[in-house]
Amino acid sequence: MASIDDALHRLEVALALLEGAVTRRVEADEARGDRQTELALLEDDRTRLAAELDRVQAELGRVATVTVDVSGRLGRAIGVVEGVLGDEPRRPID
Secondary structure, rough: HHHHHHHHHHHHHHHHHHHHHHHHHHHHHHHHHHHHHHHHHHHHHHHHHHHHHHHHHHHHHHHHHHHHEEEEHEEEEHHHHHHOOOOOOOOOHH
């Protein structure tokens, strides 16, 4: 009977080791799936942020163009006002 008991004990140990290996494998597969999901989410975020950056850069370009235009118009308006005022002393505008 001792040999059957020894064999059963070795079988139990082997099954415990197998269970541990299967558990580790399942956890590793889940972790890999989680990493792949996280990577996909990060890629989606990167794509969304790149599109937003492109949109903001285009808007910044439009604002810069308008700023140059407004600056030129304001400079010309100041020149006209100074020409109209001539040499008269300037009074502050209230």
